[in-house]
Amino acid sequence: MTYPHIRLHTYLHSRAYMRIVAAMHASLARSDRPTRPRRRWFDPAVFDFWARHFNRTWSAQRILARVIEQRSASARATTLLLRPNRHWPGARAGQHLDVTVEIAGVRHRRSYSLSAPPRADGCIEITVAEVEGGLVSTRLARGLRVGDVIELGAPYGGLLLPQVDTGHADTAIHAASPVGRAGGTGQRGPALAAATLPGSLAPHEATGLNPARANAPVLLLAAGSGITPLRALLLEALARGDTRPITLAYWAQTAAEHCFREELHELAAQHPNLHVELLATRDPLNPVGRIDADRLRSLAPDLAAHAVLACGPEGFIELARALCAQACSFQAEGFSPPTAAAGHAPTVRVQLARSGLELELPTDRPLLQALEDAGQQPAFGCRRGICNTCSCDRLAGASRDLQSGQTTDAPSTPIRLCVHSAAQGLVLDL
Numbered sequence: 383m384t385y386p387h388i389r390l391h392t393y394l395h396s397r398a399y400m401r402i403v404a405a406m407h408a409s410l411a412r413s414d415r416p417t418r419p420r421r422r423w424f425d426p427a428v429f430d431f432w433a434r435h436f437n438r439t440w441s442a443q444r445i446l447a448r449v450i451e452q453r454s455a456s457a458r459a460t461t462l463l464l465r466p467n468r469h470w471p472g473a474r475a476g477q478h479l480d481v482t483v484e485i486a487g488v489r490h491r492r493s494y495s496l497s498a499p500p501r502a503d504g505c506i507e508i509t510v511a512e513v514e515g516g517l518v519s520t521r522l523a524r525g526l527r528v529g530d531v532i533e534l535g536a537p538y539g540g541l542l543l544p545q546v547d548t549g550h551a552d553t554a555i556h557a558a559s560p561v562g563r564a565g566g567t568g569q570r571g572p573a574l575a576a577a578t579l580p581g582s583l584a585p586h587e588a589t590g591l592n593p594a595r596a597n598a599p600v601l602l603l604a605a606g607s608g609i610t611p612l613r614a615l616l617l618e619a620l621a622r623g624d625t626r627p628i629t630l631a632y633w634a635q636t637a638a639e640h641c642f643r644e645e646l647h648e649l650a651a652q653h654p655n656l657h658v659e660l661l662a663t664r665d666p667l668n669p670v671g672r673i674d675a676d677r678l679r680s681l682a683p684d685l686a687a688h689a690v691l692a693c694g695p696e697g698f699i700e701l702a703r704a705l706c707a708q709a710c711s712f713q714a715e716g717f718s719p720p721t722a723a724a725g726h727a728p729t730v731r732v733q734l735a736r737s738g739l740e741l742e743l744p745t746d747r748p749l750l751q752a753l754e755d756a757g758q759q760p761a762f763g764c765r766r767g768i769c770n771t772c773s774c775d776r777l778a779g780a781s782r783d784l785q786s787g788q789t790t791d792a793p794s795t796p797i798r799l800c801v802h803s804a805a806q807g808l809v810l811d812l
């Protein structure tokens with residue numbers, strides 16, 4: 383006896399089954415072929431839009447951080463304790479990061495140094511000095527509240543304290559470098575004499591560990607906001623039990639503008655190997671001059687034995703570099719954007735290859751600034767030649783490196799717009 387409806391049912395199922403199997407075989411057969419791009423079904427911006435309704439630090443890709451605590455660091459500076467979300471890759475003391483805030487609907491980005499070593503719970507600190515008329519510094523120093531969320535960039539660059547030779551150099555170096563940057567001591571030479579440059583190895587990365595230099599006494603020279611990365615390195619060294627002689631000389635305009643003043647005095651009282659000198663250039667009773675040879679002699683009579691780290695405005699760095707020519711190593715970071723020597727400022731034709739625009743740009747300022755003045759919005763981060771965010775290919779023509787003063791014209795070469803000016807008719811990959 384036959385049951386037509388059962389036969390039909392079985393027939394349909396077997397057809398469906400055979401189709402599934404055929405599809406699987408076809409899929410397996412395709413698996414060793416190059417895959418075709420699939421339609422993008424996940425949009426990070428859409429995810430972020432909905433996710434922030436649940437938690438303002440949730441994001442598909444962006445590094446967002448919640449303000450956990452605010453405290454005064456000086457009369458003009460505020461320290462922000464931040465808890466970044468899971469996209470934060472980790473950092474080490476001495477590094478910098480970009481902070482983005484939105485003010486009146488416009489996103490602004492500025493670069494700050496970590497002012498303390500990253501904490502075990504993942505929180506980080508930055509210290510923001512309020513700049514007169516500074517939109518972003520004022521917002522960060524005064525306009526944020528605990529619980530607010532700001533956007534961060536990945537950490538980059540940075541000074542590195544020579545690691546004490548433990549006999550296990552690699553271990554010591556990597557333990558102190560959570561983001562995997564190698565460390566060691568610097569050597570005096572052209573690469574080291576210049577501030578740390580992106581796109582090339584930092585001096586300490588290029589040289590490897592030299593035990594003699596690793597154990598050298600350390601001289602830290604800070605001016606203004608330059609204290610922040612040096613404080614992070616100092617705290618890390620003391621927490622590690624570093625017993626090398628460490629001298630910190632820190633210039634500010636007035637005593638009230640010295641960040642971490644009490645803390646630095648307390649640290650010096652607790653650690654016999656630490657000597658701190660806080661110097662105020664506009665002190666009403668006892669103003670001190672800028673850094674000079676006499677001051678250096680009193681800070682470090684045996685300068686040739688010292689590893690020197692300096693951070694501050696460019697003018698301070700240039701002076702420190704010249705005065706520390708005899709030091710056994712010298713690392714520096716300046717935080718003023720470089721400027722070309724003042725001159726007649728002729729203009730040159732600059733062609734933007736992607737947009738097809740042609741502009742007449744002055745030769746007396748960084749290309750980044752000249753492009754912005756002309757209404758363009760190139761990507762940027764630190765504006766000091768460190769982060770490489772503004773790098774773009776110079777397809778033709780010549781540009782001048784404002785840090786070295788050299789003019790180069792090799793075609794198809796990446797240049798950093800914030801530290802290069804136009805020299806002769808340029809074609810940029812923008």
Ligand code: FES
Binds near residue numbers: 764765771
């Ligand atoms: S290298 Fe950082 S903005 Fe130019």
